[in-house]
Amino acid sequence: MAEPVGLLVEKKGAQVWLTLDRPHRRNALTVELVEAVGDALAAANADDDVRVAVVTGSGSAFCAGGDLPSLGAVAARGARAATDMIYSHFHRMVGLLGSVRFPVIAAVNGPAMGAGLDLAMACDLRIASESARFASSWINVGLVPGMGGAHLLTRAIGASRASELVLLGRTIDAATALDWGLVNTVVSPEALLAKAAALASRFEKLSVSAVASSKASLRRAGLVPFDAELATLGAVQGALLVSDEFKAATAALFGAAPEVTQ
Numbered sequence: 001m002a003e004p005v006g007l008l009v010e011k012k013g014a015q016v017w018l019t020l021d022r023p024h025r026r027n028a029l030t031v032e033l034v035e036a037v038g039d040a041l042a043a044a045n046a047d048d049d050v051r052v053a054v055v056t057g058s059g060s061a062f063c064a065g066g067d068l069p070s071l072g073a074v075a076a077r078g079a080r081a082a083t084d085m086i087y088s089h090f091h092r093m094v095g096l097l098g099s100v101r102f103p104v105i106a107a108v109n110g111p112a113m114g115a116g117l118d119l120a121m122a123c124d125l126r127i128a129s130e131s132a133r134f135a136s137s138w139i140n141v142g143l144v145p146g147m148g149g150a151h152l153l154t155r156a157i158g159a160s161r162a163s164e165l166v167l168l169g170r171t172i173d174a175a176t177a178l179d180w181g182l183v184n185t186v187v188s189p190e191a192l193l194a195k196a197a198a199l200a201s202r203f204e205k206l207s208v209s210a211v212a213s214s215k216a217s218l219r220r221a222g223l224v225p226f227d228a229e230l231a232t233l234g235a236v237q238g239a240l241l242v243s244d245e246f247k248a249a250t251a252a253l254f255g256a257a258p259e260v261t262q
Helices: 031-045 068-075 079-099 115-122 137-141 149-157 159-168 174-180 189-203 208-220 223-241 244-254
Strands: 007-012 015-020 052-057 104-108 125-129 133-135 171-173 185-187
Touching (some): 015 189, 031 052, 031 079, 052 189, 068 079, 068 244, 079 223, 104 115, 104 189, 115 133, 115 149, 125 174, 133 174, 137 159, 149 159, 149 223, 171 174, 174 185, 223 244
Parallel strands (some): 052 104, 125 185
Antiparallel strands (some): 007 015, 133 171
16 A cells, blocks of 8 residues: 655645644655645645645654655656656745745744755745754765755855855754744744744734735745756756765665665
8 A cells, every 4th residue: 555645734714734744754755745745835825715834744853854765766767757756846846835925834843854954944934843953964865955955045044054054964953043044933842833823823914915925025036046056956966866976875874775864
């Protein structure tokens, strides 16, 4: 039997909550899960009642990154398959996070690693639990931040700090993330979802058009170079996923059947 996609979608009045629900894999992203997130965002964007979305994770992690066994199975088909089948879905999701008319809040309940950090950075606002940790861990397995993470981090926290995360794969805690401006606020684990709901409710009282136009204005600041970067990354990452360096790094970290994700 095929594994469930692993996304819970719940509409709460004018709010849509998307919960990554693969706790046994620390909510690692498969192609199917990414496609489901994109579909849910597109459906919400077509619903005039929706004013805001919240993305969070079930269990102890927000998102541990890309699911290496799942992505590796696609990469085994070659660089073209990796580009077409993986990053067409991942880039679609990232593009929708930016283009939907409503704000998207990341409620980061635990580690946001690799693609999980990119996912959080692609959202408009980020609330972190005190137990959250952040790492652009792609470099550790011979990859680049394939969802635009280097670009998004540079815009959010500046070139020097972004370089430290991307080039060194450094892990930072929630307090450091707040100090650097990577997240908007940090709360206790018990208060995270209530804080996200309270923030989301503020958008229910604001002008739909003004919020949509303001979000679009913010996004235009880096729109053209970011789109160009995504186009480049698709081909670059497709080649890296089938490289000897990626295979060696994966084998060294996880063996033939990796159980931990990046």
